[in-house]
Amino acid sequence: EIYYQGQDIALDTLTFDQTTYLDNGLSPSTEYCYDIYGVNVQGLRSPVQQNCASTGSPPYVVMASPLGGKILESESEYMVYFDLFNSDFVDDISLLYKDDSGSMDWQVLYSSESLISPLVIQVPEVSGITYDNFFKVIINDKGDYFGNNSVSYSSQNEYPFIISSS
Numbered sequence: 001e002i003y004y005q006g007q008d009i010a011l012d013t014l015t016f017d018q019t020t021y022l023d024n025g026l027s028p029s030t031e032y033c034y035d036i037y038g039v040n041v042q043g044l045r046s047p048v049q050q051n052c053a054s055t056g057s058p059p060y061v062v063m064a065s066p067l068g069g070k071i072l073e074s075e076s077e078y079m080v081y082f083d084l085f086n087s088d089f090v091d092d093i094s095l096l097y098k099d100d101s102g103s104m105d106w107q108v109l110y111s112s113e114s115l116i117s118p119l120v121i122q123v124p125e126v127s128g129i130t131y132d133n134f135f136k137v138i139i140n141d142k143g144d145y146f147g148n149n150s151v152s153y154s155s156q157n158e159y160p161f162i163i164s165s166s
Contacts, residue, residue, distance in 0.1 A: 005033035005050060013039075024145045028058040059086040061093075061139045061155050064117075068159020072133075073166060074126045079118035082137045082155065087115050091142045091150065095119055100132035100160070109135075123163055132160040 002011045002021050011034075012021055026032060031054045038046035064081040072078055080095060092113045096106035109121050136156035143150035 001037045001039055001045070003035040003037075005035050005052075007035075022145060025149065026055050026144075028055050030055050056089060057086050058151070058153070059084070059089045059139055059141050060153050061085070061137050063135065063137055063155040063157050066135065066157055066161050068157050068161055070161040072123045072161060072163050074123055074163050075165075076123050077120055078123050079120055080135055080137070081118040084115055084117065084139065089141050090115055091140045093140075094138045095121060096136045096138065097124055098134045098136070099124070099126070099163075100130045106136060115139075126163045126165055129162060129164045131162055133163050134160055 001013050003009070004011065011023065014021060023032065023034075031052055033050060033052040036049045036051060040046075062083045062085075064083050066072075066080070084090065084093075092111065093115055094108055094112075095110040097109050098104075098106050107124070109124070110119050134156050136154055138152055138154040140150050140152050
């Protein structure tokens, strides 16, 4: 029998041939403690065995460059840098772009399961000069044990940058 430590309701009762228990859907950065009892055919319990384990910290991403104030040449190659933490829990990454047209829509410039920084992208094509441009990097975590309940985390440059056609 397996219980959360100090609780009276069993999480599960394993059969004699089961040697593992999966507690799915746990919160990140949290310690979970269990009370585990062996039960014989007469229903008598063994002394409690307590076991504690902690879940990992969630992943996060920080946009490193451009932070703003840069002038990029339209249609040139540019390296976008980001710092990725706890990447073992990351499934994929996307880089998005938003221009100064007043639209709230983000355009996807890059999307992959490869988590390499920097990303080499082609700067979007503009006519003339655009002033209020932003990049946003989004990561999706792997979710729970079964791949469900994935969460997205994002970071974008704080200040706009300029794109100019030559």
